[in-house]
Amino acid sequence: xNPRRTFAITRRLLSQFRNDHRTLGILxxxxxxxxxxxxxxxRTDAPVPTVGLVVVSSPVPQLIASGLETSDALSTVRVxxxxxxxxxxxxxxxxAYLVLPGPDAEGVLRPQIVVEGxxxxxxxxxxxxxxxxxxxxxxxxxxxxxxxxxxxxPRVEPQVRTxxxxxxxxxxxxxxxxxxxxxxxxxxxxxxxxxxxxxxxVGTLERLMATxxxxxxxxxxxxxxxxxxALVQSAEVLGFGLLVIGLYNAxxxxxxxxxxxxxxxxxxxxxxxxxxxxxxxxxAVQFIPLVVVPxxxxxxxxxxxxxxxxxxxxxxxxLPLTYAVDGLREVMLRGADLSVAVVQRDVAVLIGFCVLxxxxxxxxxxxxxx
Amino acid sequence: xxxxxAAIEATGVRKRFGDVEALTGxxxxxxPGTIYGLLGPNGAGKTTLIRALVxxxxxxxxxxxxxxxxxxxxxxxxxxxYMTQAAALYxxxxxxxxxxxxxxxxxxxxxxxxxxxxxxxxxxxxxxxTLSGGMRTRLSLACTIVHRPRLLLLDEPxxxxxxxxxxxxxxxxxxxxxxxxxxxxxxxVMDEAxxxxxxxxxxxxxxxxxGTVAELLALAGTDRLEDAFLKLEARAA
Numbered sequence: 001x002n003p004r005r006t007f008a009i010t011r012r013l014l015s016q017f018r019n020d021h022r023t024l025g026i027l028x029x030x031x032x033x034x035x036x037x038x039x040x041x042x043r044t045d046a047p048v049p050t051v052g053l054v055v056v057s058s059p060v061p062q063l064i065a066s067g068l069e070t071s072d073a074l075s076t077v078r079v080x081x082x083x084x085x086x087x088x089x090x091x092x093x094x095x096a097y098l099v100l101p102g103p104d105a106e107g108v109l110r111p112q113i114v115v116e117g118x119x120x121x122x123x124x125x126x127x128x129x130x131x132x133x134x135x136x137x138x139x140x141x142x143x144x145x146x147x148x149x150x151x152x153x154p155r156v157e158p159q160v161r162t163x164x165x166x167x168x169x170x171x172x173x174x175x176x177x178x179x180x181x182x183x184x185x186x187x188x189x190x191x192x193x194x195x196x197x198x199x200x201x202v203g204t205l206e207r208l209m210a211t212x213x214x215x216x217x218x219x220x221x222x223x224x225x226x227x228x229x230a231l232v233q234s235a236e237v238l239g240f241g242l243l244v245i246g247l248y249n250a251x252x253x254x255x256x257x258x259x260x261x262x263x264x265x266x267x268x269x270x271x272x273x274x275x276x277x278x279x280x281x282x283x284a285v286q287f288i289p290l291v292v293v294p295x296x297x298x299x300x301x302x303x304x305x306x307x308x309x310x311x312x313x314x315x316x317x318x319l320p321l322t323y324a325v326d327g328l329r330e331v332m333l334r335g336a337d338l339s340v341a342v343v344q345r346d347v348a349v350l351i352g353f354c355v356l357x358x359x360x361x362x363x364x365x366x367x368x369x370x
Numbered sequence: 371x372x373x374x375x376a377a378i379e380a381t382g383v384r385k386r387f388g389d390v391e392a393l394t395g396x397x398x399x400x401x402p403g404t405i406y407g408l409l410g411p412n413g414a415g416k417t418t419l420i421r422a423l424v425x426x427x428x429x430x431x432x433x434x435x436x437x438x439x440x441x442x443x444x445x446x447x448x449x450x451x452y453m454t455q456a457a458a459l460y461x462x463x464x465x466x467x468x469x470x471x472x473x474x475x476x477x478x479x480x481x482x483x484x485x486x487x488x489x490x491x492x493x494x495x496x497x498x499x500t501l502s503g504g505m506r507t508r509l510s511l512a513c514t515i516v517h518r519p520r521l522l523l524l525d526e527p528x529x530x531x532x533x534x535x536x537x538x539x540x541x542x543x544x545x546x547x548x549x550x551x552x553x554x555x556x557x558x559v560m561d562e563a564x565x566x567x568x569x570x571x572x573x574x575x576x577x578x579x580x581g582t583v584a585e586l587l588a589l590a591g592t593d594r595l596e597d598a599f600l601k602l603e604a605r606a607a
Contacts (some may be wrong), residue, residue, distance in 0.1 A: 202456075203454050203456050209426055211447050212447045212476070213475055214443060214444070369559060
């Protein structure tokens with residue numbers, strides 16, 4: 001091995017890096033960005049579920065309720081009626097609610113726990129906390145009773161019901177649906193940005209610009225092409241997810257499809273738009289850790305947006321993926337359709353982003369050099 | 371617009387890219403149905419001028435009329451054929467697919483005639499990535515002429531094309547000019563220059579000298595075109 005020749009290669013590589021500031025930036029900035037996001041997302045304490053308490057004014061239920069109110073594992077609010085609690089659970093104000101009736105004819109206490117059901121960690125936390133509190137509270141309960149009468153703690157048989165899902169939604173069910181959207185978004189982005197970049201570097205784009213083509217025609221033409229690809233890919237991934245992996249789905253497959261399609265269209269426009277800022281395929285791929293990975297982390301797919309620090313939630317709320325993840329969860333886990341306000345919002349925001357990105361992509365396709 | 375109006379009429383066209391002044395006041399007049407050769411060393415501004423003629427470069431100053439219409443003008447572009455210096459083609463499409471793609475964007479054309487013109491009809495099913503450099507240049511020309519443009523702007527169209535085929539291509543261009551098409555060719559090759567009706571020598575972003583071959587030879591006082599250009603360049607420096 002000739003050291004001079006070997007080091008010539010090393011030196012040349014380092015010189016190339018020195019002349020490529022963007023690659024340097026990506027090499028040294030993205031790790032901090034991604035690791036920082038990880039820290040923000042996973043170092044924050046796990047959110048404490050908010051539980052509504054519907055309690056009859058009878059000593060033992062009241063005792064259990066005050067025990068739950070001092071528990072660290074839950075944050076509690078008193079709710080007047082089960083119907084009220086149900087409504088609050090549906091609109092997201094509560095993660096679960098607990099109805100504590102008095103003991104029934106057999107002296108058995110049958111609290112009803114209703115969990116929202118789409119968050120596996122909450123679904124387990126409420127019954128566990130109740131169990132602990134009931135044991136603690138009842139074992140230390142020593143009412144003043146006439147001599148000869150002993151206090152027998154009532155049997156407690158909680159009944160757990162879920163609002164959504166079949167009660168055993170696991171992490172895969174919760175992550176799987178949104179991931180279908182993310183996979184489609186990521187791959188469509190990569191394919192578009194690379195193929196559009198090739199169009200720029202080979203010079204065919206210049207050639208197209210010297211024809212009567214309008215730039216919106218180019219963007220829409222690209223989109224229509226990738227719709228075909230995205231349709232087949234979405235069908236494949238969705239079929240695999242639902243039929244082979246057995247992801248839980250309570251909603252309309254067509255609506256899932258529609259959300260994925262809008263997401264794929266945003267990815268096409270994003271790919272065209274960002275290809276302006278890349279000089280070669282290498283740089284286009286480098287945008288993935290900088291632009292796509294943070295979006296995925298902040299989309300609420302792994303850590304719910306509500307568990308992020310406040311300022312980070314603001315960032316999450318201006319990213320399209322956040323709405324896609326939310327929409328896919330609404331549809332797949334809660335069986336929501338287009339009549340549900342949240343789904344309407346998600347779809348509307350996604351379409352808005354899509355239109356915005358189309359405009360941005362078309363603007364980057366300037367015919368004339370300024 | 372009457373038949374005698376110029377196909378290209380440029381007056382005082384200037385263009386600056388940052389520190390570099392690519393065009394420093396170009397005056398150019400090309401009559402319809404003629405073949406005009408644009409000659410000059412690298413960096414003389416030939417490509418910038420051609421790109422301005424198709425509206426890809428917006429001049430900072432000056433007037434630019436193409437086929438009687440001020441440029442840039444999008445609706446005019448289907449009457450212009452622009453061939454870039456590098457063979458800009460889709461490598462994963464066949465030769466025929468490339469030509470028909472450009473035909474459909476430019477409002478139709480005779481794909482077979484265009485491929486026969488550049489002698490690539492037999493190779494129409496070959497993927498561009500399998501064609502040689504010279505074949506790609508010819509295919510690029512086919513994409514440029516497929517819609518029978520009234521004005522052809524060819525940026526170094528014969529690079530890498532062997533001499534025999536080059537003669538054939540020039541005969542073809544001559545036919546198109548006889549049909550009324552105007553052709554502007556930039557070139558380095560002097561034997562090509564002699565086939566042009568008029569020549570313009572570009573240097574430093576402007577037209578240094580202009581005329582027929584005989585006029586330029588007389589102007590420089592030589593009998594070889596190559597010497598004429600070297601002399602005229604030296605005189606300008």
